[in-house]
Amino acid sequence: MARAFRLPYQPVVAHLIPTRRCNLACAYCSEYDQSSDPVPAPVLERRVGALAALGTGIVTMSGGEPLLHPDLDAIIGRVRGLGMMATVITNGYPLTRDRIARLNRAGLDHLQISIDNVTPDQVSRKSLAVLDEKLQLLARWAEFDVTVNATVGGEAASPEDALVIARRASRSGSRRRPASSTIAAARCGP
Ligand code: SF4
Numbered sequence: 001m002a003r004a005f006r007l008p009y010q011p012v013v014a015h016l017i018p019t020r021r022c023n024l025a026c027a028y029c030s031e032y033d034q035s036s037d038p039v040p041a042p043v044l045e046r047r048v049g050a051l052a053a054l055g056t057g058i059v060t061m062s063g064g065e066p067l068l069h070p071d072l073d074a075i076i077g078r079v080r081g082l083g084m085m086a087t088v089i090t091n092g093y094p095l096t097r098d099r100i101a102r103l104n105r106a107g108l109d110h111l112q113i114s115i116d117n118v119t120p121d122q123v124s125r126k127s128l129a130v131l132d133e134k135l136q137l138l139a140r141w142a143e144f145d146v147t148v149n150a151t152v153g154g155e156a157a158s159p160e161d162a163l164v165i166a167r168r169a170s171r172s173g174s175r176r177r178p179a180s181s182t183i184a185a186a187r188c189g190p
Contacts, residue, residue, distance in 0.1 A: 010054060010055035010056065010057065011051065011054055011055070011056040011057070012056075012057050012058060013056075013057065013058040013059075013060055014051050014056045014058070014059050014060070015060050015061075015062055016044065016047060016048070016051075016059050016060070016061050016062075016075075017039070017061075017062060017063055017064065017066075018038060018039050018044055018061055018063065018064075018066050018069040018071075018072060018075060019036060019037075019038040019039060019063050019064045019065070019066065019068055019069045020032055020033050020036040020063060020064040021033060021034060021035070021036050021037075021038070021063070021064050021065065021068055022034065022063060022064045022065045022068070022091070023065055023068065023091070023093055023094070024065070024091055024093070024124075024125055024126065026116070026123065026124045026125070026126065027122060027123040027124070028123060028124070028151070031063070031064070032063065032064045032065075033064075036064070038068070038069045038070060038071070039069075041071040041074060041075065044071070044075050044078075045075070045078055048075065048078050048079055048082065048084075049078075049082065051084065052082035052083065052084060056084055057084060057085060058084060058085040058086075058087060059079045059084050059085070059086055059087070060087045060088070060089060061075065061076070061086070061087070061088050061089070062088070062089040063089075065090060065091055065093070065094065066088055066089070066090060067088070067090050067094040067095070067099065068094065072088075072106075073102050073103070073105070073106040074106075076088075076103070076106040076107060076108050077106050077107055080106075080107040080109075085109045085110070086106075086107065086108050086109050086110075087108070087109055087110040087111065087112070088103070088108060088110075088111050088112070089111075089112045089114065089149075090111065090112070090113055090114070091113070091114055091126050092113040092114070092115070092126070092131045092134040093130075093131075093134075095113075095134045095137060095138065096137070097137055097140075097141055100137060100138065100141045100142050101141060103142070103144065104141070104142070104143040104144065108144045109144055109145065110144055110145040110146075110147070111138070111142065111144055111145070111146050111147075112146075112147045112148075112149050113131065113134065113135070113138070113146065113147075113148055113149070114126050114148075114149050114150075114151065115127065115128055115131050115148055115149070115150055115165050115169075116150055116151050116152070116161075117158060117161045117165075118158065118161045118164055118165070121157065124151075128161075128164065128165055128168060132168070135148070135168065135169070135172040136172075138172070139172050146172070148165060148166075148168075148169035148172065150162045150165045150166065
């Protein structure tokens with residue numbers, strides 16, 4: 001964190017998109033497809049090097065679903081090796097105990113898992129009913145910080161779901177690393 005604020009004029013946070021491919025298809029999203037190849041690792045390494053040269057403090061990897069990139073752990077390691085913080089935004093579906101252990105070893109600083117509703121609907125399948133087991137895995141095995149983010153659409157059928165998710169998030173941290181939660185409001189259409 002100290003590096004992020006070391007200089008008066010430098011990028012504090014940069015988003016790196018290692019792949020646009022996603023395993024889901026949320027109705028409000030235009031930032032994914034199901035056909036793109038992952039950005040080659042040498043290209044990502046050059047971009048990480050350029051961000052480091054600019055004095056960037058934090059590199060956030062999103063997508064698409066960044067955990068689908070086969071070389072993500074190496075890219076995280078490269079980010080950390082160049083003195084920047086590494087964070088990931090994920091829909092959580094690819095998380096397993098082994099995948100969390102690999103993120104620990106890579107040196108990940110922070111993970112944001114997106115949970116939009118309690119049960120899957122036609123807008124989003126990033127649902128507590130599906131992802132609760134992932135929160136349990138993170139609480140048990142993650143050595144990085146975790147934030148749960150809920151995006152509530154203006155036409156959401158059950159906006160009160162955000163409160164249920166926030167309450168669940170408040171119980172999902174470990175004693176060593178308490179989890180935090182954020183609620184993002186989005187409005188689709190007029
Ligand atoms: S999981 Fe994320 S990237 Fe994938 S479709 Fe949903 S919002 Fe878009």
